[in-house]
Amino acid sequence: MDSISTLTFSLPLLVILLSSSFIYLFYLKRNSSNPEAPPGSNGWPIVGENINLGLLGPPKFIQKRMKNFSTDVFKTSLLGEKMAFFCGPQGNKFVFTNENKLVTSWWPKSVTKVLLFTEVIDQDQKIVAPLLANSVHEILKPEVLKKYIAIMDTMARQHMDTDWAPNKEVKVHPLTQKYTFALSCKLFMDEDDGEKVAEVLDNFRIVTNGMISVPIDFPGTAYNRAIKGGKVLRDGLIKIIKTRRKELTESKEIVRHDVLSKMLLVRKEDGSLMSEKEISNNIIGLLVASYETSSVAITFVLKHLAEHPHIYNKVFEEQTEITKSKKHGELLTWEDIEKMKYSWNVARESIRLAPPAQGAFREALTDFKYAGYTIPKGWKIFWNVNTTNNDPKYFPNPEKFDPSRFEGSGPQPYSYVPFGGGPKMCPGKEYARLEILVFMHNFVKNFKLEKMIANEKIVYLSTPVPAKGLPVRLYPHIKQ
Numbered sequence: 001m002d003s004i005s006t007l008t009f010s011l012p013l014l015v016i017l018l019s020s021s022f023i024y025l026f027y028l029k030r031n032s033s034n035p036e037a038p039p040g041s042n043g044w045p046i047v048g049e050n051i052n053l054g055l056l057g058p059p060k061f062i063q064k065r066m067k068n069f070s071t072d073v074f075k076t077s078l079l080g081e082k083m084a085f086f087c088g089p090q091g092n093k094f095v096f097t098n099e100n101k102l103v104t105s106w107w108p109k110s111v112t113k114v115l116l117f118t119e120v121i122d123q124d125q126k127i128v129a130p131l132l133a134n135s136v137h138e139i140l141k142p143e144v145l146k147k148y149i150a151i152m153d154t155m156a157r158q159h160m161d162t163d164w165a166p167n168k169e170v171k172v173h174p175l176t177q178k179y180t181f182a183l184s185c186k187l188f189m190d191e192d193d194g195e196k197v198a199e200v201l202d203n204f205r206i207v208t209n210g211m212i213s214v215p216i217d218f219p220g221t222a223y224n225r226a227i228k229g230g231k232v233l234r235d236g237l238i239k240i241i242k243t244r245r246k247e248l249t250e251s252k253e254i255v256r257h258d259v260l261s262k263m264l265l266v267r268k269e270d271g272s273l274m275s276e277k278e279i280s281n282n283i284i285g286l287l288v289a290s291y292e293t294s295s296v297a298i299t300f301v302l303k304h305l306a307e308h309p310h311i312y313n314k315v316f317e318e319q320t321e322i323t324k325s326k327k328h329g330e331l332l333t334w335e336d337i338e339k340m341k342y343s344w345n346v347a348r349e350s351i352r353l354a355p356p357a358q359g360a361f362r363e364a365l366t367d368f369k370y371a372g373y374t375i376p377k378g379w380k381i382f383w384n385v386n387t388t389n390n391d392p393k394y395f396p397n398p399e400k401f402d403p404s405r406f407e408g409s410g411p412q413p414y415s416y417v418p419f420g421g422g423p424k425m426c427p428g429k430e431y432a433r434l435e436i437l438v439f440m441h442n443f444v445k446n447f448k449l450e451k452m453i454a455n456e457k458i459v460y461l462s463t464p465v466p467a468k469g470l471p472v473r474l475y476p477h478i479k480q
């Protein structure tokens, strides 16, 4: 390379390096202006520590920083925001008990921009608006959910017959996504047209995968595809909501028991009904919160059942007792679910080792002190299950799959919080428990399984997922 072309080549590089060094120094200086902030690193300007988090995955990223900086709280910079990670049971307790006093819910703008009609969401960026949060709890409370068990069981049976039984080998994760999404569409919108649901699911996958990617809105990027997909999704939902509103005013004969019917009747403080955009936001919030979390939970339950045949056998025994107690074809009831104690401990242990939700964001409402450090107003906060789930202090031999941890009084308070805690605790916890247990019942009733990839890699998208979708070989039970 001659000297001119070397210069042409290296000048832009030099400019970039110099300017980024200046930005970095400026950035460091700005950060040093708050010496009482928790220890930690802000990473690089603009990208912060996003790349480190992506490369390491949440558990390792957190463990490393807890070791290097503090086991109480450390700072980082993610999604373009200053952020404090609260750690351990005491960190979880602090966040859960200071809801709306020191902290409030917060969602990254990249997520809300992809998913929602942003013009009608409240300034706090809550996915489910406070008005509706109460009615979501109403819709998902145990008395209402009890009525859903028969639908869940019917759909799980159909799903086993059409998507599992005809195959010797299947990929678990795409199938559990199909099952949980179909169930959500049925229970939230009374939609059971398989083709329509499959079409929405394809679009939904694009949206959920892209919304947690680097938010660069440029043709060809995952984020750009997610934004386009989000628009298609919202347009489709608005059509459904309009049709259902018309149906409600014009035709009194159709009685539906889905979530959308209830939302169409919810009145706001001023007495008016919710707008179509507000309803759309809330249905999307529910779909996002429910489908990937539950499908991942079921996927990992099957992974662990395949890896531990003696645990599979105990689950099988428990479920066979329930099958024997019922007439041929009789659907599961709440009483049956209450008998699935061992199966639920297996699911809880599986959720500990592969948490479907990593935690949740908050925003500091005011400057406050925690563990001797100052968290400034406006900083974002993240409580995270990975600060306790793998800690031998709370879970001896943490890497061992041991459902007996949940027997008796179970883990220490605030050390096992896969659904959060306090007023913001996941309102879908009971729904998820029913969905997982009904699926486990139907699966072990029909099949044994064997993993086809011994050490399949786990990758982190918005949740941990087996990189190849968890291919398994199915062995149907011989019918006597």
Ligand code: HEM
Residues within 6 Å of the ligand: 105, 126, 127, 128, 136, 140, 285, 286, 289, 290, 291, 293, 294, 297, 355, 356, 357, 358, 359, 360, 361, 418, 419, 420, 421, 424, 425, 426, 427, 428, 429, 431, 432
């Ligand atoms: C294994 C499955 C699930 C797990 C592990 C899970 C976990 C969580 C967690 C950690 C949160 C955040 C709590 C916080 O802000 O502190 C949450 C919120 C929420 N979840 Fe779940 N969830 C699951 C399934 C479901 C299901 C099935 C539904 C609905 C039927 C649901 C609906 C919601 C809603 C509406 C929110 C609140 C969103 C907001 O206000 O921004 N979740 N969930």
